Amino acid sequence: MTDRETERLDIAPGEQHDTLLNEVTSYLIGLVLALALTATSFYIVSTSLLWGPGIAVGLVVLAIAQMGVHLVFFLHITSGPDNTNNVLALAFGVLIVLLIMAGTLWIMANLNANMAPSPELMNLQMQH
Amino acid sequence: MSTHAAPLLDAGSADTGLGNRGPQSKAIIVPYGFWLFILSDIIMFSALFASYAALVHAADGGPTGRDLFDLRNVAIETVALLVSSFVCGLALIAAKRRNMLWTQVWLLATGLLGFLFLLIELREFGSMIMAGAGPQRSAFLSAFFALVGCHGAHITAGLLWIGTLMAQVWAKGFQAHIMRRFLCFTLFWHALDIVWVAIFTIVYLMGMAP
Numbered sequence: 001m002t003d004r005e006t007e008r009l010d011i012a013p014g015e016q017h018d019t020l021l022n023e024v025t026s027y028l029i030g031l032v033l034a035l036a037l038t039a040t041s042f043y044i045v046s047t048s049l050l051w052g053p054g055i056a057v058g059l060v061v062l063a064i065a066q067m068g069v070h071l072v073f074f075l076h077i078t079s080g081p082d083n084t085n086n087v088l089a090l091a092f093g094v095l096i097v098l099l100i101m102a103g104t105l106w107i108m109a110n111l112n113a114n115m116a117p118s119p120e121l122m123n124l125q126m127q128h
Numbered sequence: 129m130s131t132h133a134a135p136l137l138d139a140g141s142a143d144t145g146l147g148n149r150g151p152q153s154k155a156i157i158v159p160y161g162f163w164l165f166i167l168s169d170i171i172m173f174s175a176l177f178a179s180y181a182a183l184v185h186a187a188d189g190g191p192t193g194r195d196l197f198d199l200r201n202v203a204i205e206t207v208a209l210l211v212s213s214f215v216c217g218l219a220l221i222a223a224k225r226r227n228m229l230w231t232q233v234w235l236l237a238t239g240l241l242g243f244l245f246l247l248i249e250l251r252e253f254g255s256m257i258m259a260g261a262g263p264q265r266s267a268f269l270s271a272f273f274a275l276v277g278c279h280g281a282h283i284t285a286g287l288l289w290i291g292t293l294m295a296q297v298w299a300k301g302f303q304a305h306i307m308r309r310f311l312c313f314t315l316f317w318h319a320l321d322i323v324w325v326a327i328f329t330i331v332y333l334m335g336m337a338p
Binding site: 059 | 177213221330
């Protein structure tokens with residue numbers, strides 16, 4: 001009897017509780033949005049219309065948007081109270097990912113700048 | 129069951145917004161544990177991404193991404209994996225309605241699209257290695273094969289899982305524990321697609337960007 005109540009207060013990641021039409025529509029919206037974002041990403045690389053240095057930033061923004069689309073429409077992560085635990089775990093995961101990525105790039109760039117070997121050695125090991 | 133046991137299950141106060149206290153049902157705990165595994169897996173991928181980003185220019189005078197990558201192949205791979213992810217969601221919807229035929233059809237489609245993705249990827253790896261651009265050529269290529277190969281290995285494991293799942297659904301029907309595995313599989317498959325979004329952006333598109 002309380003099982004019904006319990007299940008409405010918490011929900012497993014990836015699960016949704018809706019009608020057939022709602023569920024299929026959600027996946028369809030996700031598919032269309034993801035395809036559009038992917039197509040945009042591939043387009044801005046193939047065109048020369050855009051300012052070169054800005055392309056990388058645009059690509060990252062599009063990729064993050066697409067990951068958001070996947071999370072919302074495919075994994076059904078929402079901001080609702082039944083999703084609190086899932087969102088908290090996700091937020092912690094994102095924090096660690098950002099720390100690893102930003103930390104590595106920061107430290108490696110710093111080492112590269114401060115401890116660069118003499119040019120001859122540089123050519124031996126890696127060429128930019 | 130005594131009446132004293134009831135408050136344990138129902139003791140949660142709704143005003144915390146954190147749900148009920150006490151043990152949740154397996155239908156919640158199992159996918160949640162798998163969700164934690166997926167997040168850990170993504171953290172492992174982030175380490176591979178970080179090493180790739182640190183080593184991407186260390187081509188040792190050898191071929192760079194611009195010489196090696198073929199964006200047409202990557203586009204086909206991307207669409208195959210995205211549609212596979214979508215179809216995998218349809219399979220879950222069919223399974224929740226206990227429709228055996230469509231569950232199996234959509235799962236098969238998911239697997240075939242994943243297999244297509246894997247074939248294209250292996251062909252790309254093969255042609256790179258044949259051209260002398262294998263993982264031992266430079267630090268850039270080591271990082272490339274580690275990152276993209278690790279994703280490919282996950283896809284391979286996912287394909288094995290699809291086969292197992294189809295057999296289990298067929299043989300055992302839509303029992304609760306099979307449905308839990310089903311939900312975990314869809315989480316895994318969607319998460320792999322998210323990792324692929326990062327790969328095609330950071331590795332392929334940024335590698336080819338002017």
